[in-house]
Amino acid sequence: MTMYTTKCRRCGLIQAQASTCKSCGAAMTEESAPHRDDRFTPAKPRASFSFSGSAARAEDWSSDPHEADKTLRLYFRGSAGTLFGIHLVNILLTLCTLGIYSFWAKAKVRGYLLSQSEFEGDRFAYHGSGKELLLGTLKAALVFGLPVMLLQNVPMLLGTEMWIRIVALLLIYPIVMVFIPFAIVGTRRYRLSRTSWRGVRFSFRGSAKEFIKLFIGGSLLTGLTLGFYGPFFSVKQYAFLTSHSYLGNQKFHFEGSGREIFSAYVIALLLTVPTLGLSWFWYAARKQRCLLGQTSFGAARFDCGVTGGALCFLTLTNLVLLVVTLGLASALATVRNIRFWFDKVSLKGPLDMEAIQQEAQSATATAEGLAGFLDLDFDLGL
């Protein structure tokens, strides 16, 4: 069966023929030429990169205009068993080195997870090192840990009056409020700069100052509105982090607003007690669908098919696995998480490989170390 689709002239999304674009709502004019959608035709044998020995010959299918309209997916090729083995060796070496090896352990796990993540027949690569993470943590300890420790302990050691101690402790809050967004931006900058695909580095080019302003303003507004500004705030954060991210010279784009998830937020809030909090899985799924559905890279747009039920099942079964095995199944939980999201997220539309040109940016691991201090975790473990 062959299905004809049209391409939106405004956002570039390829979709079934309709009067308006299902993504951006723009009117679909007759000028939008129909595309043959090969997803609905019998699959023709496609050369695979996984050849052995004499090998098949695989071409970059992006060069074929029909193939370029296909859905592009991420695949995770790793196994929980191998990751578990890496964890075991990491634990032993971390114990033997009194914790110092943990930085190299982190780099090793990231390297493994990224090298097993495949997109368009090629794996991602991680270029970070344990040494960078160690130095980053030491710097973060100086710029963040030391002032906080001094504010906490010096007034007490000097035997100052109570009000001075209280003021010193209160000063910690603004410091933390500044350092959390700094750590979020810095971690993203560092991790993207150490990740590449097809030899081209990712990068983050947003200003930390701008994000700190956004974060402090958003946090205050969320507090003042008793949390109702929360969805708008989280979309603004995502928008900032995404629209300043690049692969080489190509930028990721995001065009969305908190309005689209506000009603889902209110429903989840109202259903919190009757559903014992499970309603938030449906909100999280709705949010991810909305965020990724409005994210694009070049002419290709992301799509997310996650549902609340599936997310709830994944999280609860992972939790049960971790509890029953006393944490030994953490490798399995990580692999399940990655496979789940890779299965749900896709990129639709043409991707011009020639247009993606290297434009690497420098970054340090200081904020990554800071994130470790603040116990911030930003992703699936990648």
Added chain:
Amino acid sequence: MIVEWRGYYLDGQSAKRRPATVQITQIGLQFKVEDGPEHLWLYEDIRQTQGFYAGEQVRFERAGGDFMEALLLSDVEFLSTLHRLVPGLGQRFHEPKRRGLRASLTIFAAVAVIAIGARTIPAQA
């Protein structure tokens, strides 16, 4: 007999990958990029950054000039052949035959972690 391997070459400048035919020589990897020039990468100039685990593609990188060039091969047998044909490489590149040793070390690590845990937890209790 000349053994050729098929792989991909990444120039580090764009995300376009180019099919390449790779040959193992005594001094380095020689490869011809489709519709492009022939390269010779000396072993001392390149490092292996992927291909240490089952199912992982083998990736060699060479930092030359402003860009990191890479050569990708999906057949892990390439590494065994490389070690067989060029015996002096030592541990510069991963030898898939040693994965059994790694499995043994992992089992040793598991036993050691359990032993340390068994001694530490009662002591804390």
